[in-house]
Amino acid sequence: MKDLRSLTLEEITEYMKTIGEKGFRAKQVYEWVSKGVSSFDDMTNLSQSLIEQLKREFRLDNFKIIQTLKSEDGTIKVLGALWDENIVESVFMTYKHGNSVCVSTQVGCKMKCTFCASTLGGVIRNLTAGEILGQIYALQNMTGERVNNVVLMGSGEPLDNYDETLKFIKLSTDEKGLNLSGRSITLSTCGLATEIRKLADERLQITLAISLHNPIEDERIQIMPITKKHNLSDLMSSVDYYIEKTGRRVTFEYALIDGVNDTERHAQALGALLKGKLVHVNLIPVNAVVENNFMPSSNNKINGFKRVLMDKYRLNTTVRRELGSDINAACGQLRNQHL
Numbered sequence: 001m002k003d004l005r006s007l008t009l010e011e012i013t014e015y016m017k018t019i020g021e022k023g024f025r026a027k028q029v030y031e032w033v034s035k036g037v038s039s040f041d042d043m044t045n046l047s048q049s050l051i052e053q054l055k056r057e058f059r060l061d062n063f064k065i066i067q068t069l070k071s072e073d074g075t076i077k078v079l080g081a082l083w084d085e086n087i088v089e090s091v092f093m094t095y096k097h098g099n100s101v102c103v104s105t106q107v108g109c110k111m112k113c114t115f116c117a118s119t120l121g122g123v124i125r126n127l128t129a130g131e132i133l134g135q136i137y138a139l140q141n142m143t144g145e146r147v148n149n150v151v152l153m154g155s156g157e158p159l160d161n162y163d164e165t166l167k168f169i170k171l172s173t174d175e176k177g178l179n180l181s182g183r184s185i186t187l188s189t190c191g192l193a194t195e196i197r198k199l200a201d202e203r204l205q206i207t208l209a210i211s212l213h214n215p216i217e218d219e220r221i222q223i224m225p226i227t228k229k230h231n232l233s234d235l236m237s238s239v240d241y242y243i244e245k246t247g248r249r250v251t252f253e254y255a256l257i258d259g260v261n262d263t264e265r266h267a268q269a270l271g272a273l274l275k276g277k278l279v280h281v282n283l284i285p286v287n288a289v290v291e292n293n294f295m296p297s298s299n300n301k302i303n304g305f306k307r308v309l310m311d312k313y314r315l316n317t318t319v320r321r322e323l324g325s326d327i328n329a330a331c332g333q334l335r336n337q338h339l
Helices: 009-018 023-034 048-057 129-143 158-172 193-202 217-223 232-246 264-274 299-312
Strands: 064-070 076-081 087-095 098-102 106-108 123-126 149-152 185-189 207-211 250-256 279-285 316-319
Touching (some): 009 023, 076 129, 087 129, 098 129, 149 158, 158 185, 193 232, 207 232, 250 299, 264 279, 279 299, 299 316
Parallel strands (some): 250 279
Antiparallel strands (some): 064 076, 076 087
């Protein structure tokens, strides 16, 4: 069966033509999908015969929440079952500027970053654009709240699922659909340089976030094996190309791990790598994962690292406020695990 939430209005219109339905029916179906309905029977302005036809050919409720955890800070993590019984996690976070959701793009991940739980079991499969959207609809339906911002930072490497991730962005920013602003979407990648260049050519207004985590190449390889395929020179060249093509500032994410990448030497190397570029640095005290023994840097080290970047290299730098770490919902903690 096909995933109805993955179809554009144009694709639904073409389908309606093939079954002899008038074009306005496509708009009605697309509007229902964009409202996040989870049952074809909720499409009350369609004929029963059309509803039955859709049931035979399409799946609609593609992310069913099977477990919910709520953090002391109000963050909500959900475990959702896909049609094939694979599971992924998504997170709903409340900020002063609105509601944000962190969504997954793959079941698992194959990038093997040593500090991240999502990659421990490898990758099982890519999600469809509709399954990525389905996470947003499920969280909106559960909370009764409108989602204002989306971060593609759940399990999976978004650019390793390039086509479906791109289609998700186009569907979610469609003014006839979910109608999110491109600027409210952040895509995080561990550094697939070839795909970053492809994304640049799309000239989207999304925010690109690079998971860097070490500016010294032979050390970065140890925690991020993708560096063997896309070295730092190649990665930075693709970032320069992205900035040139889009005019958008790029965020560099840097998880500070005690005794691994948090020394002044690392701060100096990071500053030299990024100096003069249209970038923002987001420092993240690394979050605990049972399978490794990484510990977050002390506040003194974090503040010292930040001062080097800001005072010497004039880099816009912030320390991320982590939400949901008590329920394993923070950066690097998501996985496909049913508790």
